[in-house]
Structure formats: structure tokens, C-alpha cells
Amino acid sequence: MVIFGITGDLSRRKLLPAIYDLTASGLLPPEFALLGFGRRQRAGVLPMIREAMQTGARTTFDERVWDRIAEKFRYVTGTFDDVVAFEALGRELARSEDTIDGTGNAVFYMSVSPDHFIQVCNQLRTANLHTHSSGWRRVVLEKPFGRDLYTSRVLGAAVETIFGDSVFRVDHYLGKEMVQNILTLRFANGLFEPLWNSGHIDHVQITMAEDIGLTGRAGYYDGVGAVRDVVQNHLLQLLALIAMDEPATLSASDLAAEKIKVLTAARLLEPYEQTAARGQYVASSRGAERVPGFLEEEGFDAASTTETYAAMTLEVANRRWAGVPFFIRSGKRLAQSNTEIAIAFRPRDHFGTRVVPSTQNTLLIRVQPEVGISLRIGTKVPGHGMNVKYADLDLSYATTFREQPIEAYERLILDVLRGDASLFPTQAEIEASWAIVDPLISHWAAVGRPDPYESGTSGPQSGHDIIERARRAWRPL
Ligand code: BG6
Secondary structure (H helix, E strand, C coil), X not given: CEXXXXXXXXXXXXXXXXXXXXXXXXXXXXXXCCEEEECCCHHHHHHHHHHHHHHHCCCCCCHHHHHHHHHHCEEEECCCCCHHHHXXXXXXXXXXXXXXXXXXCEEEEECCCHHHXXXXXXXXXHCCCCCCCCCCEEEEEXXXXXXXXXXXXXXXXXXXXXXXXXXXXXXXXXXXXXXHHHHXXXXXXXXXXXXXXXXXXXXXXEEEECCCCCCCCHHHHCCCHHHHHXXXXXXXXXXXXXXXXXXXXXXXXXXXXXXXXXXXXXXXXXCHHHHCEEEEEECEEECCEEECCHHHCCCCXXXXXXXXXXXXXXXXXXXXXXXXXXXXXXXXXXXXXXXXXXXXXXXXXXXXXXXXXXXXXXXXXXXXXXXXXXXXXXXXXXXXXXXXXXXXXXXXXXXXXXCCCCCHHHHHHHHHXXXXXXXXXXXXXXXXXXXXXXXXXXXXXXXXXXXXXXXXXXXXXXXXXXXXXXXXXXXXX
């Protein structure tokens, strides 16, 4: 596996620890070797990799595991415009093939800014490293896949011209345990499928709340915002898994076919002034601590209209979901970090009352930080009378399963090596997702600016207004 940008943030925080953990669990083949390509000089790179693995790994650091990784590690110093460096990379790959693995198989992992994706792929082609006479060559891309439908098409076409169908696009949410469990929950149980439609489901809420801000990420985030950063990819993937029909098999192509169908049927409800909201966090005090606002964080343009909070209403225009609103929200510096999906079933009696998930049957899929599923049911309060209280049947992963959960990147890296693309969104899914959010992004670019919200809250009032106008309420954060 060749990592471009091996000393960068994503590589240090996610990829290298995952490679360590996969090695420690014995899941990588003995002939696996890691190659780095980057601007830095070789000398400092190995200690940095060790440090990243030691700090980030899930399993306890073991010198013998590290020795196995370090012994086979190769590094090429160079910039992405340097033809000679790519030739040197070719020689290292050939050397690995001769001395270590003998197959010629290679994964090229682009842990670099998307501005460089096409350039690096072109260099790989020029150096003739994109194919191999007997082994396979695969490329892994990280989001963002463009800024809109048009740019994502250009990128997709450029990369596919070189690598054909050996392109793996990472959406790390699909590597998360509970996200994979959505399909198991829906289709391994006979219980839910008969109810999984507008006859029984009142609405769906998808929340991805983060308490962290954007310190240090201005370069990437300014001009991107919450919709492009997490809604277009992670949250629409969650929506697709919730709303899709049962795939014929769990193969990558059958899964993609169903997801594309549902993403093509999904659209944002209008008028956006009433169905969507955006916000930007402003300074607040948490106890004695003052939390800076978005515009005070280093690197952000003082006039920036980038949204750090977004909420919207979607519909899925097919027979199963006719009339069922899907509410999505995500924000930075909110009251707490919490990703969850609430499926709110139709209440038994809702004359004149608001439909609130806490007083109706609600299936809650808790993605993180706590992983689990709960089902809210009405039950009789013990004692005299027939009073009903809604309470949760609870399945917590931490208590039900003893195994420590694996990290999303462990699963995804292993799947790339195995050639299993089922947890990777296809180009068509990515395009269908851009087609959903592009009109809202353009609308926001043309009028107004985000509403301010204080750090540590549940977002701007406008975010609550959109769901309350539809006579529902967000689950409390
Ligand atoms: C990334 C976004 O894709 O996902 C970040 O770019 C976000 O802004 C992150 O913080 C959240 O990932 P996780 O796995 O911590 O939920």
C-alpha cells in the first residue's frame, strides 16, 4: 500500500493506527508492505509513523508488531509534479514485488488534498504504475469528491479513465459498526419491514452533532460548510440505508443499485426559507472558559458565510415513503457529540398534539459515541389507573458484545485489499447526492447569511423552526 501524504493529518490520525491494528490482529497478509510518498526527507518519517501508531492504535503497542511494519517500510521523497520521483516509486514497487510479495498488487491511497487527485493519478499513468501485467492496482480517494455535481463528474471521469472500476471512494461512515448494522436490523428481522413505510412511519430524523469546533481546519472548511462536508456524503448515505429497498444480495453492485434508486427519488422540500436552516457558531462562555466563535478561529475570513450548522427537510418520492418527511441536521460546537437516527412511528392518538419522538414509538439507532439500538414503547405505569409512560427497550453494544469495536478505517482498508467494494459509495451515488444538495447550496450562496448560534447549544432557532412548522420536534441534544 502506497500512501500519498503519509505524514498528513488523516494518515496520522486514522490510516496509520488502522494499519497497526490490522497488523497486530494478524489480518494483513505477511507480504503486506507499506510505502510512503511525500515531500519530507526520509529520516524523520519513520519516527513519525511510529508515534502515530503508538498514539492512535486501539490495541496496546507491541514492539514486535512495530518491527514487522518498520522492517518492510519504504519511502520515496518527492513532490507530485516530479516525474523522476514517480519513477523512483516504480522501482520501489518492483523491489517489493521481487523481495516481499511477488504479486505486483498495489493500492494507492490518496491521503492528500483533492486538488492533487488528478495530478497524482496522471503521474501514476505516466510512470505506468496504474496497471500491472499480473497483479491488480487500486486507488483510494477520500472525500470531498468535488464541490458540486459538475466538479464531481469531472473528477470521477478523470480517475476512472486511468483506474477503471478499481477506484474506491471512502465515506468512513459506512465503515462504522452501527451504520453497517442498519441493513442487518432492517432485513435480518421480520419485525420491521412490514412497518417500514408511510402507513406506519411518521417521520425520520437524522442527527450528526459535534461538540468540537473547527480549530486548525480553516483551510479545508472555509467555503465548504456543513452541507458539503457531511450532509452530501455521510448523512445522505445514512438516509439511503434507511430508505432503500432490500437488495437482492449484499454484493457491491446490488447495494449500489438500491441506494441509487432511493437517492434519485430523494429531494429537498421547498421553499427553503421554511424547510431548511443554516447557522454559524458565535463565541460563548462555558463556565469560566470562553469559546471563540467561528469567525475568530484562525484562518477564517471575517465575512465568511460558511455554515457550521445545517438542517433540512427531504422527501423520498416513491410509494413506500410518500408524505414522510426526513429531517436532517448537523452542526459543529453543539451541546454534545451525538450521531443518531430516529424512526418515529405514527402515534396512536395525535389529535391536536405535537408529534414528539419521546411520546410515540420510536426506533433509535445510536451510531456514536454510544453504540446501540433502542425502541421506545408505551407501557402502563404501575399502580392504580391506566396511565401510559413511554420507556426504552435498550440494546447497548458495549454490554451485549464483549469485543472491542473495530475502527471504521480498519474495516475499509481491509476491504480495499480484499477487493470488496460494498462499503464504498459509487460515482453514481455521489452524483445523485450532489444533485440533491446543489440547489440548496446555490440558494444559500445567493441570499442571506447563516444565523448565529451560541457554542454549546442545540443550534440556531431557525433549525428548530423548520421541524416545528411541520408539527414535530427534534430529539433533545
Ligand atoms: C469528516 C468531516 O468527514 O467527519 C469532519 O470532514 C467531521 O468535519 C468528521 O468532524 C466526523 O467523523 P466522526 O467519525 O468523528 O464522526
